[in-house]
Amino acid sequence: MVRHWVPFLNLSLGLFLLGAVAAPTFTALGLEWPGRVLYTLYGFTCHQLPQRSYFLFGPRLVQTYSSDQLLAAGMDPVWPRQFLGSAAMGYKLGLAHRNTAIYSSLMVGGVLYTLLGRLRLGRRWHVSRRRYLAPWLFAVLLMTLDGGSHLMSELTGWGFRVDNAWLRLVTGEALPAPFYVGDGIGSFNWLMRTVTGVLVGLTTVYFVLPILRKELGGQPGAPRPGVTGHGAVVSGTSEMRS
Structure with missing residues (x-):
């Protein structure tokens, strides 16, 4: 298991994303009970607001709807996350936009890490917490600013993230x-x-996996150390000496 921890992590993330897609798939097929179970489970990891979610099996392969469209379709303004969709408009994914981006980029980053490790480029990811922490903190800061500005916009009633009038001024429309x-x-x-979610996902891989690799031993896919006839331990791969 130790040797294959990165593929195991990638597989786990893939199954997690598959479950988010399975929720609207089951619902669209008329299997309402398993669909609702999945929506409930994923609700512990995401706010699942319909206006910030992708809808599948509607008029288009993937579609989004505005709050006005969703309210007209029957969304409860007090408890909007309960709205799953309809046969006409499709059904929402189990994860919202940002979480979809985070978990997808975590999986893609893990796959790239595995491939680069097999190409022996992973050795460049020597563990330096200061080096890896900086981009991760920057990505988290960007996501916090974006999410925090939305929260402030909603709690204060100012609505500056609804129409983004400030951005119109900055860009001159x-x-x-x-x-x-x-x-x-x-x-x-x-x-x-989407951008902040992808950045957090990729920098989490960039920051965490090299440290885990050092703690668990070796790069992904590398052979285990062997033992010679004299009892000396030898490495299956050569090491670069600094």
């Missing part, structure tokens, strides 16, 4: 109007959630 408003695919809010 050079971008298409839909970019500034709402949370749909292609909007500024969607872009920031």
Whole structure:
């Protein structure tokens, strides 16, 4: 298990993402009970707000909807996360935009780490906590600022992250109007959630896996140390000497 901890981690993340897709799949197939069980389980990891989620099996392969569209379709304004979707509009993913980006990039980063390790490039990831902590903290800071500004916008009622009027002033309204408003695919809010989620996922891999590799021993896929006939331990791979 120690030798294969990275593939095991990648497999676990893949199954986790598969479960998020299985929730709307079961619901669309009329298997409401297993679908609701999955939505409930994933609800412990995500807010699952419909206006910030991808919908599957609707008019398009992947689609997003505005709050007004969802309210018209029957979403409860007091408890919006309970709204799963409908046969006409599709059903929401078990994870919202940002969490989808985080877990997807964690898995992609883990796969890349495994491949680079097999190409013997992983040795460049020597463990230096100061070096790896900086980009991770920067990514977390960006995500905190983005999420915190949304929370402040909602709690204060100012709504400055609803229409992003401040961004219109900064850009001189050079971008298409839909970019500034709402949370749909292609909007500024969607872009920031996706980018910050991807950055946190990739930098988490960049920061954590090299440290785990050192603690668990060796690079991913490397053979175990062997024992010679004289009882001396020899490494299955050569080491670079500094």
